[in-house]
Amino acid sequence: xxxxxxxxxxxxxxxxxxxxxxxxxxxxxxxxxxxxxxxxxxxxxxxxxxxxxxxxxxxxxxxxxxxxxxxxxxxxxxxxxxxxxxxxxxxxxxxxxxxxxxxxxxxxxxxxxxxxxxxxxxxxxxxxxxxxxxxxxxxxxxxxxxxxxxxxxxxxxxxxxxxxxxxxxxxxxxxxxxxxxxxxxxxxxxxxxxxxxx
Numbered sequence: 001x002x003x004x005x006x007x008x009x010x011x012x013x014x015x016x017x018x019x020x021x022x023x024x025x026x027x028x029x030x031x032x033x034x035x036x037x038x039x040x041x042x043x044x045x046x047x048x049x050x051x052x053x054x055x056x057x058x059x060x061x062x063x064x065x066x067x068x069x070x071x072x073x074x075x076x077x078x079x080x081x082x083x084x085x086x087x088x089x090x091x092x093x094x095x096x097x098x099x100x101x102x103x104x105x106x107x108x109x110x111x112x113x114x115x116x117x118x119x120x121x122x123x124x125x126x127x128x129x130x131x132x133x134x135x136x137x138x139x140x141x142x143x144x145x146x147x148x149x150x151x152x153x154x155x156x157x158x159x160x161x162x163x164x165x166x167x168x169x170x171x172x173x174x175x176x177x178x179x180x181x182x183x184x185x186x187x188x189x190x191x192x193x194x195x196x197x198x
Contacts, residue, residue, distance in 0.1 A: 049192035051184065054117065062133050064122065067191045071122035071130055072179055074189060077162060081135075082115050084148040085163050091146065092165045094175055101125075101164075102178035103194060111163040111178050119181045119189060120164040122151075126172040129155035135162070151176070 050067045052074055057063065062075035086109055089095040097107050105113055112118050122130050131151035139147045142159060151160040159167040164176030182195035 049190050052189045052191065053187060054189060055187040057117075059116075060135050062135075065191065067121075067179060072191055073118070073120045073122045073133070075118050075133070075135075075162075077110070077116050077118060081149060081162055082110060085109050085161060088148060088161050088165070091167055092161065093168050093170070093173075095165060097165070097175065099174045101175045103180055105195065106178045109163065111165070111175075113181070113183060113195075117189070118163065119179060119191060121177040121179050123177070124153040124155065124158055124172055125166070125174045125176060126153065126156055126158050126170075129153050131158070131160060131176075 050065050050072070052063065052065055054063075054074060054076070057074065057076045059076045059078040059081075062073050064071050064073055066072070095109075097111060102111050110118070111120075124131050131153040134142060134147075134152050135149040137147065137149055138145050142150075142152055149162050151162075151164070153159070153170075153172065156171045158170035158172035160170075160172070160176055161167070164178065166172045166175050179191055180194045181189055181191045182193065184190050
């Protein structure tokens with residue numbers, strides 16, 4: 001009787017141990033299959049949305065992120081910068097955004113959902129260089145007193161204002177592109193998805 005009791009305990013132990021080892025084995029076998037359902041790094045770079053926290057973004061500060069292998073600039077404009085955008089129409093090639101370079105919700109003077117936060121693809125529309133951020137007012141090398149801050153493309157000299165609108169006489173034929181985006185919250189922007197599509 002004692003031997004039967006010992007054998008029964010051994011049998012339970014072996015059954016439980018085999019079950020655990022079998023479950024772990026199934027997990028190892030299933031993981032490669034299940035992991036193929038996750039998007040690859042290439043797929044993510046090809047167009048997956050990018051979330052950007054703008055909690056600490058100060059006026060004049062610019063952050064860069066990659067979306068679809070392109071740099072996207074997010075920066076905060078102050079009240080004087082927003083006011084200056086309205087004074088540049090006579091110097092710009094397309095001040096009223098006639099070209100389809102932005103979503104409908106960004107078809108305004110500041111080319112953004114919220115006037116104080118800009119989201120712009122940082123690729124020059126001439127030959128694809130990345131312009132430099134030049135927010136300082138009156139830069140002598142960019143036009144002196146008429147320069148209200150903006151972007152300068154060092155490749156061929158195109159100039160853009162702080163809404164990404166191209167100046168007249170620049171090699172770039174159109175304004176900088178505004179990507180699809182929306183505010184998930186007051187401090188989080190999702191780039192790559194329009195408000196309606198989220």
